[in-house]
Each structure stands twice: as C-alpha cells, then as structure tokens.
Amino acid sequence: MLIVMDTHATPKQVESVCEEIRMLGLTPHPMPGAQRTAIGITGNKGAVDAARFEQLPGVMRIIQVTAPYKLVSREFHEADSLVHVGNVTFGGNQFAVVAGPCAVESAEQIDRAAAAVKSAGAHMLRGGAFKPRTSPYSFQGLGEPGLKLLAEAGQRNGLPVVTEAIDAESLELVVRYADMVQIGARNMQNFSLLRRAGRCGKPVILKRGMAATLEELLMAAEYIVNEGNHDVVLCERGVRTFADHTRNTLDLSAIPFVQRTSHLPIIADPSHGTGRREKVTPLSCAAAAVGADGLIIEVHPDPDHALSDGQQSLYPDQFVDLIARVRAITTVIGRHLN
Ligand code: PEP
Numbered sequence: 001m002l003i004v005m006d007t008h009a010t011p012k013q014v015e016s017v018c019e020e021i022r023m024l025g026l027t028p029h030p031m032p033g034a035q036r037t038a039i040g041i042t043g044n045k046g047a048v049d050a051a052r053f054e055q056l057p058g059v060m061r062i063i064q065v066t067a068p069y070k071l072v073s074r075e076f077h078e079a080d081s082l083v084h085v086g087n088v089t090f091g092g093n094q095f096a097v098v099a100g101p102c103a104v105e106s107a108e109q110i111d112r113a114a115a116a117v118k119s120a121g122a123h124m125l126r127g128g129a130f131k132p133r134t135s136p137y138s139f140q141g142l143g144e145p146g147l148k149l150l151a152e153a154g155q156r157n158g159l160p161v162v163t164e165a166i167d168a169e170s171l172e173l174v175v176r177y178a179d180m181v182q183i184g185a186r187n188m189q190n191f192s193l194l195r196r197a198g199r200c201g202k203p204v205i206l207k208r209g210m211a212a213t214l215e216e217l218l219m220a221a222e223y224i225v226n227e228g229n230h231d232v233v234l235c236e237r238g239v240r241t242f243a244d245h246t247r248n249t250l251d252l253s254a255i256p257f258v259q260r261t262s263h264l265p266i267i268a269d270p271s272h273g274t275g276r277r278e279k280v281t282p283l284s285c286a287a288a289a290v291g292a293d294g295l296i297i298e299v300h301p302d303p304d305h306a307l308s309d310g311q312q313s314l315y316p317d318q319f320v321d322l323i324a325r326v327r328a329i330t331t332v333i334g335r336h337l338n
C-alpha cells in the first residue's frame with residue numbers, strides 16, 4: 001500500500017503517519033517527491049486497512065500496490081528514478097555508457113583501456129577484479145590489487161568505476177575502492193549478498209540472471225531497495241535460449257517492460273548478451289532505440305590476448321564507432337549521450 005500525502009502536508013504529519021505504520025508492526029518508507037511525499041508500507045502479509053490512514057491529517061489518498069515487488073514498482077513511485085554516480089546520471093533523459101575490459105589484468109592494460117574509453121566518450125570505467133568463472137582453472141581476477149589498479153585508472157582518466165562483488169568479503173573491498181558495485185548474473189538471487197548490497201552505501205548495477213524472469217529480477221532489486229539503498233540500476237545481459245549463434249539471447253523486450261513496471265533505470269549489456277564482438281554494436285544501437293537508459297560494453301586494448309571474454313571485447317576503434325552510432329540514435333529519440 002502507498003499513502004500519498006497532500007502537497008501541503010507538514011513533516012510532522014508525515015511523521016505521524018509513519019508512526020501509525022510502525023504501531024502496526026510494519027515499515028514505512030517515506031519518499032519525498034517534487035510535488036508531494038508518498039509513504040510506502042512493507043512488512044504486511046495481507047492487505048493493510050486503508051480506512052485507518054484515510055482519516056489522518058495530511059493524507060490525500062491511498063493506493064493499493066498490486067505488483068509483488070513494491071518499492072521498485074511504478075505504482076509505488078511514478079516518476080523515473082535517477083541514479084547518480086559522481087557526475088554520471090542513469091535514468092531520465094540521460095544515456096550513460098560504462099565501458100572497459102571484462103577483467104583488470106595489469107596497470108598498463110586498465111590504464112590503456114580507461115584512456116581509450118574516456119576519449120571515445122564513455123562516462124564510467126568497468127573492470128572485474130573478482131571474476132565468477134565457469135572453470136576454476138580460468139583467470140579469477142587480481143582481487144584487491146586489481147581494485148587498486150581500477151581505482152587509479154579511473155582517477156587518472158576522470159571516470160568513476162564499477163566492479164563486481166561476488167560475495168560478502170569482496171563486497172567489503174569493492175565498496176572501499178569503487179564508486180558503484182556490480183552484482184553479476186550468477187548472483188542475482190544470492191539474497192544475502194543482495195541484502196548486504198542494500199546496506200553497502202554505494203549505487204548498484206544488478207544484472208539479470210541468465211535464467212531469470214523479469215519478475216525475479218525486480219524481486220531481486222526489491223531486496224536491495226528494501227535495505228534502504230534506492231540507487232539500483234538494472235541490467236539486461238541476455239538469457240539462455242536454444243540459440244547458438246550468440247552466447248546468450250539479449251532480451252531487448254525486457255527494457256520497455258521494466259520501464260513500464262518499475263521506476264528504476266535499466267541498461268543493456270550487449271557484450272555478454274551476444275558474446276560476439278561483431279554483434280555488439282548493432283545490438284547496442286537496438287538497445288538505445290528501444291529506450292535503454294545506457295550501456296555497459298567490454299572494451300580491451302588488446303582483445304586477442306585478453307584473459308577473459310576477449311571474443312566479445314571491442315577494439316578501441318570499434319568502440320569509437322559504436323559511440324557515434326549510438327549517439328545518432330539517442331538524438332533521434334530525445335536523449336542525451338553527452
Ligand atoms: C561481467 O560483467 O564481466 C560479467 C561476468 O557479467 P555477467 O554477470 O552478466 O555474466
């Protein structure tokens with residue numbers, strides 16, 4: 001249930017409604033908006049008695065939320081949520097581009113990648129230091145030294161950084177070095193990690209699990225927001241299908257669906273979504289055309305010698321071309337890729 005307060009409701013009236021909610025053993029989530037404050041309620045098993053709140057001073061109306069996800073639903077919060085990371089904005093009419101290698105491999109590699117993506121127009125730098133690999137014999141990431149190299153490359157090149165946390169231990173380190181935390185596809189339903197991410201104090205990119213429905217993705221986001229962290233950016237990164245011409249099937253229909261049902265920004269990852277370098281630019285254009293709030297793209301200074309995901313990593317000059325094409329599309333649909 002959502003309690004919409006009157007435009008002129010005082011902070012004291014908002015607090016008394018919150019107090020009434022707490023008295024029922026439930027949790028109030030006040031969400032101040034441009035026009036008025038709305039107060040979400042969670043913790044209830046069944047319907048909450050609306051009559052109890054309708055009479056309270058300052059209350060304008062009560063909305064029953066029908067979706068299983070509450071805090072992340074459009075019913076709860078009508079306007080688009082904007083997620084800020086430094087001077088980068090996800091959502092609204094901005095189009096954000098995150099780029100960099102799959103993994104941080106060395107100081108030279110991450111610095112060259114950062115310089116290349118920055119000069120091409122990317123807004124943020126990516127690079128994994130903790131890699132969830134299918135094989136235990138594959139490169140697992142540099143760990144904390146990798147985080148240091150990523151943070152330094154970001155600072156040198158004026159780019160905020162995002163990197164993946166795979167468990168509680170790596171989350172603690174990631175929070176120390178990065179501007180934004182990535183929760184990967186394999187951990188989308190790691191509920192204890194989601195809860196920790198909800199308390200970590202940094203914005204989060206939450207990637208869709210490779211066999212997750214959109215309801216499951218939104219419920220996963222709900223875990224993070226329910227802990228008090230509203231800065232969640234969703235990411236469509238492809239799901240597993242029978243198709244074998246790509247690594248995954250990038251489900252671009254997820255983007256308009258999520259935008260209708262949730263206020264959270266959603267970006268696309270055509271690198272993991274296709275797994276093939278030559279398909280990354282066309283699918284990036286398509287993602288921009290369907291209204292994605294941004295992209296996350298793997299770019300490597302020397303993809304042929306990359307320690308992970310080389311076959312889907314763009315050469316720097318291909319990324320320059322990608323940005324030009326995507327920018328043309330964002331212009332047509334009225335968004336800004338600054
Ligand atoms: C990655 O971003 O490098 C990654 C491992 O992504 P995903 O979790 O989508 O597979």
Ligand code: MN
Binds near residue numbers: 103
């Ligand atoms: Mn990768």
